[in-house]
Protein backbone atom coordinates (compact mmCIF):
# COMPACT_ATOMS: atom_id res chain seq x y z
CA UNK A 456 0.00 0.00 0.00
CA UNK A 457 2.77 2.40 1.02
CA UNK A 458 4.68 1.37 -2.09
CA UNK A 459 1.61 2.07 -4.31
CA UNK A 460 1.17 5.49 -2.70
CA UNK A 461 4.85 6.19 -3.11
CA UNK A 462 4.73 5.21 -6.76
CA UNK A 463 1.71 7.46 -7.29
CA UNK A 464 3.55 10.42 -5.71
CA UNK A 465 6.62 9.69 -7.81
CA UNK A 466 4.41 9.57 -10.96
CA UNK A 467 2.75 12.92 -10.11
CA UNK A 468 6.09 14.53 -9.22
CA UNK A 469 7.44 13.33 -12.58
CA UNK A 470 4.40 14.81 -14.37
CA UNK A 471 4.84 18.10 -12.51
CA UNK A 472 8.57 18.18 -13.24
CA UNK A 473 7.85 17.45 -16.92
CA UNK A 474 5.34 20.35 -17.13
CA UNK A 475 7.55 22.74 -15.19
CA UNK A 476 10.34 21.91 -17.60
CA UNK A 477 8.13 23.06 -20.48
CA UNK A 478 5.14 24.96 -18.97
CA UNK A 479 2.78 24.91 -21.98
CA UNK A 480 -0.33 27.02 -21.25
CA UNK A 481 -3.49 24.91 -20.85
CA UNK A 482 -1.47 21.68 -20.56
CA UNK A 483 -1.18 21.46 -16.73
CA UNK A 484 -1.20 17.69 -15.96
CA UNK A 485 -4.17 16.08 -14.32
CA UNK A 486 -3.87 13.94 -11.18
CA UNK A 487 -5.83 12.27 -8.49
CA UNK A 488 -6.50 12.95 -4.81
CA UNK A 489 -4.42 15.72 -3.28
CA UNK A 490 -2.49 16.05 -6.51
CA UNK A 491 -5.67 16.84 -8.41
CA UNK A 492 -6.32 19.82 -6.08
CA UNK A 493 -2.75 20.93 -6.41
CA UNK A 494 -2.84 20.71 -10.21
CA UNK A 495 -6.20 22.56 -10.26
CA UNK A 496 -4.62 25.42 -8.27
CA UNK A 497 -1.66 25.40 -10.63
CA UNK A 498 -4.02 25.41 -13.61
CA UNK A 499 -5.91 28.41 -12.24
CA UNK A 500 -2.66 30.26 -11.52
CA UNK A 501 -1.35 29.47 -14.99
CA UNK A 502 -4.58 30.77 -16.61
CA UNK A 503 -4.42 34.08 -14.69
CA UNK A 504 -0.78 34.48 -15.74
CA UNK A 505 -1.57 33.62 -19.39
CA UNK A 506 -4.37 36.22 -19.43
CA UNK A 507 -2.05 38.84 -17.89
CA UNK A 508 0.61 37.95 -20.43
CA UNK A 509 -1.85 38.32 -23.33
CA UNK A 510 -3.04 41.65 -21.94
CA UNK A 511 0.54 42.86 -21.70
CA UNK A 512 1.31 41.72 -25.24
CA UNK A 513 -1.79 43.56 -26.52
CA UNK A 514 -0.78 46.74 -24.68
CA UNK A 515 2.71 46.45 -26.14
CA UNK A 516 1.27 46.08 -29.66
CA UNK A 517 -0.91 49.16 -29.07
CA UNK A 518 2.10 51.19 -27.88
CA UNK A 519 4.12 50.11 -30.90
CA UNK A 520 1.23 51.02 -33.20
CA UNK A 521 1.06 54.46 -31.55
CA UNK A 522 4.85 54.82 -31.93
CA UNK A 523 4.57 53.79 -35.58
CA UNK A 524 1.79 56.30 -36.24
CA UNK A 525 3.80 59.14 -34.71
CA UNK A 526 4.77 61.60 -37.46
CA UNK A 527 8.22 62.09 -35.92
CA UNK A 528 10.97 59.49 -35.83
CA UNK A 529 11.06 57.53 -32.55
CA UNK A 530 14.00 55.32 -31.47
CA UNK A 531 14.10 53.55 -28.09
CA UNK A 532 17.66 53.14 -26.83
CA UNK A 533 18.80 50.93 -23.96
CA UNK A 534 21.26 51.91 -21.20
CA UNK A 535 24.18 51.29 -23.60
CA UNK A 536 22.57 53.39 -26.35
CA UNK A 537 21.73 50.31 -28.41
CA UNK A 538 18.63 50.36 -30.59
CA UNK A 539 15.76 48.56 -28.85
CA UNK A 540 13.03 49.61 -31.24
CA UNK A 541 12.27 52.31 -33.79
CA UNK A 542 9.38 53.40 -36.00
CA UNK A 543 9.25 53.62 -39.81
CA UNK A 544 9.92 57.38 -39.82
CA UNK A 545 13.13 56.90 -37.82
CA UNK A 546 14.16 54.12 -40.25
CA UNK A 547 13.69 56.64 -43.08
CA UNK A 548 15.37 59.56 -41.27
CA UNK A 549 18.45 57.62 -40.21
CA UNK A 550 18.49 55.19 -43.13
CA UNK A 551 18.39 52.19 -40.82
CA UNK A 552 16.40 48.97 -40.60
CA UNK A 553 15.11 47.64 -37.31
CA UNK A 554 15.50 44.04 -38.58
CA UNK A 555 19.21 44.34 -39.29
CA UNK A 556 20.21 47.26 -37.05
CA UNK A 557 18.19 46.42 -33.92
CA UNK A 558 20.59 45.82 -30.98
CA UNK A 559 23.35 47.91 -32.63
CA UNK A 560 24.80 50.93 -30.80
CA UNK A 561 23.20 54.04 -32.38
CA UNK A 562 26.63 55.72 -32.53
CA UNK A 563 27.76 53.04 -35.05
CA UNK A 564 25.00 54.09 -37.41
CA UNK A 565 24.81 57.84 -36.81
CA UNK A 566 28.44 58.79 -36.98
CA UNK A 567 28.26 62.58 -37.22
CA UNK A 568 30.68 63.95 -34.57
CA UNK A 569 28.11 66.50 -33.35
CA UNK A 570 25.62 63.66 -32.72
CA UNK A 571 28.22 61.54 -30.90
CA UNK A 572 29.12 64.41 -28.55
CA UNK A 573 25.39 65.16 -28.07
CA UNK A 574 24.49 61.60 -27.07
CA UNK A 575 27.60 61.20 -24.93
CA UNK A 576 27.01 64.51 -23.15
CA UNK A 577 24.56 65.04 -20.35
CA UNK A 578 22.64 68.06 -21.58
CA UNK A 579 19.60 67.05 -23.62
CA UNK A 580 17.59 70.18 -22.81
CA UNK A 581 17.62 71.47 -26.39
CA UNK A 582 17.45 69.62 -29.72
CA UNK A 583 20.35 69.20 -32.13
CA UNK A 584 20.10 70.10 -35.81
CA UNK A 585 21.61 67.49 -38.06
CA UNK A 586 21.83 66.53 -41.73
CA UNK A 587 20.34 63.06 -42.16
CA UNK A 588 23.12 60.49 -42.58
CA UNK A 589 23.10 59.30 -46.18
CA UNK A 590 20.32 61.49 -47.50
CA UNK A 591 21.98 64.82 -46.82
CA UNK A 592 19.14 66.79 -48.43
CA UNK A 593 17.08 66.27 -45.25
CA UNK A 594 17.73 68.43 -42.20
CA UNK A 595 16.63 66.84 -38.93
CA UNK A 596 16.03 68.22 -35.49
CA UNK A 597 16.88 65.42 -33.03
CA UNK A 598 16.29 65.36 -29.30
CA UNK A 599 17.08 62.80 -26.64
CA UNK A 600 14.68 62.28 -23.75
CA UNK A 601 16.08 60.12 -20.92
CA UNK A 602 13.50 57.97 -19.13
CA UNK A 603 13.09 54.88 -16.91
CA UNK A 604 16.20 52.96 -15.99
CA UNK A 605 18.91 54.79 -18.04
CA UNK A 606 16.87 54.30 -21.21
CA UNK A 607 16.54 57.02 -23.82
CA UNK A 608 13.99 58.10 -26.37
CA UNK A 609 15.52 59.59 -29.51
CA UNK A 610 13.05 61.78 -31.39
CA UNK A 611 13.73 63.12 -34.89
CA UNK A 612 11.76 65.68 -36.90
CA UNK A 613 12.22 66.71 -40.54
CA UNK A 614 12.80 70.48 -40.44
CA UNK A 615 14.05 70.85 -44.04
CA UNK A 616 11.10 73.04 -45.05
CA UNK A 617 11.33 75.18 -41.93
CA UNK A 618 15.06 75.63 -42.46
CA UNK A 619 14.46 76.64 -46.09
CA UNK A 620 11.80 79.16 -45.02
CA UNK A 621 14.12 80.53 -42.37
CA UNK A 622 16.97 80.98 -44.85
CA UNK A 623 14.54 82.62 -47.34
CA UNK A 624 13.46 85.01 -44.58
CA UNK A 625 17.07 85.86 -43.78
CA UNK A 626 17.88 86.47 -47.47
CA UNK A 627 14.77 88.60 -47.85
CA UNK A 628 15.60 90.84 -44.90
CA UNK A 629 19.18 91.20 -46.18
CA UNK A 630 17.90 92.05 -49.69
CA UNK A 631 15.36 94.63 -48.49
CA UNK A 632 17.97 96.29 -46.29
CA UNK A 633 20.43 96.39 -49.17
CA UNK A 634 17.85 97.75 -51.64
CA UNK A 635 16.80 100.54 -49.28
CA UNK A 636 20.28 101.34 -48.07
CA UNK A 637 21.57 102.30 -51.52
CA UNK A 638 19.12 105.18 -52.19
CA UNK A 639 19.31 106.16 -48.54
CA UNK A 640 23.10 106.51 -48.76
CA UNK A 641 22.78 108.67 -51.89
CA UNK A 642 20.10 110.76 -50.21
CA UNK A 643 22.08 111.39 -47.04
CA UNK A 644 25.20 112.17 -49.11
CA UNK A 645 23.36 114.94 -50.97
CA UNK A 646 21.83 116.25 -47.76
CA UNK A 647 25.27 116.46 -46.21
CA UNK A 648 26.61 118.33 -49.24
CA UNK A 649 23.75 120.83 -49.25
CA UNK A 650 24.21 121.44 -45.54
CA UNK A 651 27.99 121.80 -45.62
CA UNK A 652 28.60 123.67 -48.88
CA UNK A 653 27.54 127.04 -50.24
CA UNK A 654 25.87 125.96 -53.49
CA UNK A 655 24.53 128.14 -56.25
CA UNK A 656 20.75 127.86 -56.68
CA UNK A 657 20.99 125.83 -59.90
CA UNK A 658 23.22 123.18 -58.32
CA UNK A 659 21.00 123.04 -55.24
CA UNK A 660 18.01 122.43 -57.48
CA UNK A 661 19.88 119.65 -59.32
CA UNK A 662 20.76 117.98 -56.02
CA UNK A 663 17.22 118.27 -54.75
CA UNK A 664 15.93 116.69 -57.96
CA UNK A 665 18.36 113.81 -57.55
CA UNK A 666 17.25 113.40 -53.94
CA UNK A 667 13.61 113.37 -55.01
CA UNK A 668 14.47 110.59 -57.49
CA UNK A 669 16.05 108.47 -54.76
CA UNK A 670 13.17 108.98 -52.38
CA UNK A 671 10.74 107.99 -55.15
CA UNK A 672 12.76 104.84 -55.67
CA UNK A 673 12.47 104.01 -51.97
CA UNK A 674 8.76 104.75 -52.15
CA UNK A 675 8.34 102.35 -55.11
CA UNK A 676 10.19 99.57 -53.28
CA UNK A 677 8.06 100.01 -50.15
CA UNK A 678 4.84 100.16 -52.24
CA UNK A 679 5.77 96.95 -54.08
CA UNK A 680 6.66 95.21 -50.81
CA UNK A 681 3.31 96.20 -49.34
CA UNK A 682 1.51 94.95 -52.47
CA UNK A 683 3.32 91.62 -52.17
CA UNK A 684 2.50 91.26 -48.51
CA UNK A 685 -1.19 92.06 -49.17
CA UNK A 686 -1.25 89.49 -51.97
CA UNK A 687 0.26 86.89 -49.66
CA UNK A 688 -2.18 87.38 -46.84
CA UNK A 689 -5.47 88.03 -48.68
CA UNK A 690 -7.75 85.15 -49.70
CA UNK A 691 -7.89 84.21 -53.42
CA UNK A 692 -10.08 86.58 -55.48
CA UNK A 693 -13.59 85.25 -55.90
CA UNK A 694 -15.25 84.33 -59.18
CA UNK A 695 -17.92 87.00 -58.60
CA UNK A 696 -16.11 90.04 -59.99
CA UNK A 697 -16.17 90.41 -63.77
CA UNK A 698 -13.15 92.15 -65.27
CA UNK A 699 -14.20 93.78 -68.53
CA UNK A 700 -11.33 92.99 -70.84
CA UNK A 701 -12.13 95.44 -73.67
CA UNK A 702 -11.58 98.61 -71.58
CA UNK A 703 -8.72 96.95 -69.66
CA UNK A 704 -6.87 96.09 -72.89
CA UNK A 705 -7.48 99.61 -74.21
CA UNK A 706 -6.00 101.02 -71.01
CA UNK A 707 -2.92 98.77 -71.25
CA UNK A 708 -2.45 99.85 -74.85
CA UNK A 709 -2.65 103.53 -73.89
CA UNK A 710 -0.26 103.02 -70.94
CA UNK A 711 2.23 101.26 -73.24
CA UNK A 712 2.10 104.19 -75.69
CA UNK A 713 2.56 106.71 -72.88
CA UNK A 714 5.49 104.76 -71.37
CA UNK A 715 7.19 104.41 -74.73
CA UNK A 716 6.70 108.07 -75.59
CA UNK A 717 6.61 107.17 -79.26
CA UNK A 718 10.01 105.46 -79.14
CA UNK A 719 8.67 101.96 -79.96
CA UNK A 720 6.35 100.41 -82.50
CA UNK A 721 3.44 99.05 -80.48
CA UNK A 722 1.32 96.39 -82.17
CA UNK A 723 -1.94 95.46 -80.49
CA UNK A 724 -4.14 92.52 -81.38
CA UNK A 725 -7.19 91.16 -79.51
CA UNK A 726 -9.49 88.30 -80.48
CA UNK A 727 -12.25 86.54 -78.54
CA UNK A 728 -15.12 88.13 -76.67
CA UNK A 729 -14.40 86.89 -73.18
CA UNK A 730 -13.98 88.62 -69.85
CA UNK A 731 -12.01 87.45 -66.82
CA UNK A 732 -13.32 86.65 -63.36
CA UNK A 733 -11.23 87.86 -60.46
CA UNK A 734 -9.71 91.02 -59.05
CA UNK A 735 -9.45 93.84 -61.58
CA UNK A 736 -6.80 95.78 -59.61
CA UNK A 737 -4.58 92.72 -59.37
CA UNK A 738 -4.94 91.77 -63.05
CA UNK A 739 -4.27 95.34 -64.20
CA UNK A 740 -1.14 95.43 -62.05
CA UNK A 741 0.13 92.03 -63.31
CA UNK A 742 -0.52 92.57 -67.03
CA UNK A 743 0.65 96.19 -66.75
CA UNK A 744 3.93 94.99 -65.24
CA UNK A 745 4.57 92.74 -68.24
CA UNK A 746 3.82 95.56 -70.67
CA UNK A 747 6.01 98.05 -68.82
CA UNK A 748 8.89 95.51 -68.66
CA UNK A 749 8.64 94.98 -72.43
CA UNK A 750 8.97 98.74 -73.03
CA UNK A 751 11.72 99.22 -70.42
CA UNK A 752 13.86 96.37 -71.72
CA UNK A 753 13.46 97.20 -75.41
CA UNK A 754 15.78 99.83 -76.87
CA UNK A 755 14.29 102.76 -78.78
CA UNK A 756 13.05 101.81 -82.23
CA UNK A 757 12.16 98.28 -81.11
CA UNK A 758 8.78 96.59 -81.28
CA UNK A 759 6.33 95.52 -78.57
CA UNK A 760 3.38 93.28 -79.43
CA UNK A 761 0.42 92.93 -77.07
CA UNK A 762 -1.82 89.96 -77.83
CA UNK A 763 -5.07 88.74 -76.32
CA UNK A 764 -6.64 85.46 -77.52
CA UNK A 765 -9.67 84.14 -75.69
CA UNK A 766 -12.03 81.20 -76.13
CA UNK A 767 -14.37 79.37 -73.75
CA UNK A 768 -11.61 76.83 -73.03
CA UNK A 769 -8.74 79.22 -72.21
CA UNK A 770 -7.35 82.69 -72.77
CA UNK A 771 -3.83 83.93 -73.37
CA UNK A 772 -2.42 87.38 -72.79
CA UNK A 773 1.04 87.71 -74.33
CA UNK A 774 3.59 90.50 -74.54
CA UNK A 775 6.36 90.03 -77.04
CA UNK A 776 9.27 92.42 -77.46
CA UNK A 777 12.32 92.78 -79.67
CA UNK A 778 14.37 93.93 -76.68
CA UNK A 779 17.56 92.93 -74.90
CA UNK A 780 16.28 89.47 -73.86
CA UNK A 781 18.15 87.15 -71.47
CA UNK A 782 19.64 83.65 -71.37
CA UNK A 783 17.14 80.85 -70.59
CA UNK A 784 18.96 79.86 -67.38
CA UNK A 785 17.54 83.00 -65.72
CA UNK A 786 13.93 81.95 -66.36
CA UNK A 787 13.40 79.78 -63.22
CA UNK A 788 14.64 82.62 -60.94
CA UNK A 789 13.03 85.58 -62.69
CA UNK A 790 9.97 85.70 -60.39
CA UNK A 791 12.08 85.67 -57.20
CA UNK A 792 12.00 88.90 -55.24
CA UNK A 793 14.82 91.29 -56.22
CA UNK A 794 16.17 88.92 -58.88
CA UNK A 795 17.43 90.94 -61.84
CA UNK A 796 19.29 89.83 -64.95
CA UNK A 797 20.49 93.32 -65.77
CA UNK A 798 20.77 95.24 -62.53
CA UNK A 799 21.97 98.47 -64.11
CA UNK A 800 19.18 98.59 -66.67
CA UNK A 801 16.55 97.74 -64.04
CA UNK A 802 17.73 100.62 -61.82
CA UNK A 803 18.09 103.05 -64.72
CA UNK A 804 14.46 102.47 -65.73
CA UNK A 805 13.10 102.68 -62.19
CA UNK A 806 12.73 98.94 -61.58
CA UNK A 807 12.35 97.54 -58.09
CA UNK A 808 13.09 93.90 -58.94
CA UNK A 809 9.69 93.01 -57.47
CA UNK A 810 7.47 93.33 -60.57
CA UNK A 811 7.58 89.71 -61.71
CA UNK A 812 7.21 88.48 -58.10
CA UNK A 813 3.94 90.44 -57.96
CA UNK A 814 2.92 89.03 -61.38
CA UNK A 815 3.55 85.46 -60.18
CA UNK A 816 1.49 85.98 -57.00
CA UNK A 817 -1.43 87.55 -58.84
CA UNK A 818 -1.45 84.79 -61.46
CA UNK A 819 -1.28 82.03 -58.82
CA UNK A 820 -4.26 83.61 -57.11
CA UNK A 821 -6.17 83.42 -60.41
CA UNK A 822 -4.97 79.86 -61.21
CA UNK A 823 -3.19 81.29 -64.25
CA UNK A 824 0.23 80.21 -65.54
CA UNK A 825 3.14 82.32 -66.74
CA UNK A 826 5.22 81.11 -69.66
CA UNK A 827 8.52 82.86 -70.44
CA UNK A 828 10.66 82.60 -73.56
CA UNK A 829 13.67 84.75 -74.35
CA UNK A 830 16.82 85.00 -76.39
CA UNK A 831 19.61 87.46 -75.56
CA UNK A 832 19.71 90.29 -78.05
CA UNK A 833 16.55 89.10 -79.83
CA UNK A 834 13.73 89.70 -77.37
CA UNK A 835 11.33 88.02 -74.95
CA UNK A 836 7.81 86.69 -74.77
CA UNK A 837 5.82 86.64 -71.52
CA UNK A 838 2.51 84.79 -71.90
CA UNK A 839 -0.23 84.37 -69.27
CA UNK A 840 -2.66 81.51 -69.67
CA UNK A 841 -6.02 81.78 -67.87
CA UNK A 842 -8.07 78.61 -67.25
CA UNK A 843 -11.71 78.17 -68.40
CA UNK A 844 -13.11 78.68 -64.88
CA UNK A 845 -11.80 82.28 -64.85
CA UNK A 846 -13.50 83.11 -68.19
CA UNK A 847 -16.96 84.35 -69.04
CA UNK A 848 -18.47 85.48 -72.36
CA UNK A 849 -18.31 89.28 -72.75
CA UNK A 850 -21.60 91.21 -72.77
CA UNK A 851 -22.71 92.42 -76.26
CA UNK A 852 -22.09 96.12 -75.58
CA UNK A 853 -18.51 95.49 -74.53
CA UNK A 854 -17.87 93.31 -77.58
CA UNK A 855 -18.88 96.22 -79.75
CA UNK A 856 -16.56 98.52 -77.80
CA UNK A 857 -13.67 96.07 -78.24
CA UNK A 858 -14.28 95.89 -82.01
CA UNK A 859 -14.02 99.65 -82.24
CA UNK A 860 -10.76 99.92 -80.28
Ligand code: ADP
Pocket residue numbers: 744748749752776778779780781789794795796797798801802805806807808809810811812835
Ligand atom coordinates in the same frame (compact mmCIF):
# COMPACT_ATOMS: atom_id res chain seq x y z
P1 ADP B 1 12.48 95.01 -62.48
O1 ADP B 1 11.79 95.99 -61.63
O2 ADP B 1 13.95 94.93 -62.24
O3 ADP B 1 12.13 95.12 -63.91
P2 ADP B 1 10.97 92.53 -62.54
O4 ADP B 1 10.65 91.62 -61.41
O5 ADP B 1 9.86 93.13 -63.29
O6 ADP B 1 11.95 93.60 -61.94
O7 ADP B 1 11.86 91.71 -63.55
C1 ADP B 1 12.96 90.97 -63.08
C2 ADP B 1 14.09 90.99 -64.09
O8 ADP B 1 13.69 90.25 -65.25
C3 ADP B 1 14.44 92.35 -64.60
O9 ADP B 1 15.33 93.03 -63.76
C4 ADP B 1 15.06 92.04 -65.96
O10 ADP B 1 16.40 91.72 -65.80
C5 ADP B 1 14.30 90.80 -66.41
N1 ADP B 1 13.19 91.12 -67.35
C6 ADP B 1 11.87 91.20 -67.08
N2 ADP B 1 11.17 91.46 -68.20
C7 ADP B 1 12.06 91.53 -69.20
C8 ADP B 1 11.97 91.76 -70.62
N3 ADP B 1 10.78 91.96 -71.21
N4 ADP B 1 13.11 91.74 -71.33
C9 ADP B 1 14.30 91.53 -70.75
N5 ADP B 1 14.47 91.32 -69.43
C10 ADP B 1 13.36 91.31 -68.67
